[in-house]
Amino acid sequence: MSTEIYSCREGQELKQGKLDYSDIEDRETAEIDAKRRCKLDPTIKKVAYYKVAADGEFRMFFSYTNPHCRPAPKAKPAGVPLPPRKPAPVKKAEPKPGLLARLKRSIGFK
Template sequence: MTDAVEIYICKPGQKIEEGQMVMSNDIDCKAAAEEDAKQRCKIIPTIEKIVYYDVSGGGFKVLFSYTNPNVVKSSGRKIRPTGGPVPKKKKKAPAKKQGLWQKVKKSLGG
């Protein structure tokens, strides 16, 4: 029985150390970890690998590792943790050209 589990969630091409780390106190065995991994991969299909580490008692032991067989490549647009897509950035309008009076005023030092 485990008290605390660290979950590392990796996207395609990421190392385990670079993946998102989540703590859980609800997962207590290998079967619960496997069920959780399948559920996470179903919700977020861009997850490639999930590794569960038992960190209770001061140790760092692999509890379960799951590789998603149906991984989907991301389309390049990031998804917010809240569920919605990241808004697109607006382009700045090009600078207006100076008119004749502005050029004359600038040349006279004013």
């Protein structure tokens, strides 16, 4: 027999939460483990422990709701592009002097 542990956040269904496996078999150990999980990750809202038999049958033997749950920070949805950045202003280079200006400079004429 093994134990499935589901941890879910606010607004998430239990079966959509994170799944871990353990050999925890009693309520007291499950309660200690649930409180430890919620302390390590305060965004966890609920933790549930299911005993799973070799034939596939399962039953919940403990659940814990975190009274100190903090909502998880909202992530930006994937695929939404960021607004385009404005390019840095381009500094205009001094124009090269023309042929007449170069000739004047070469003979010392100002």
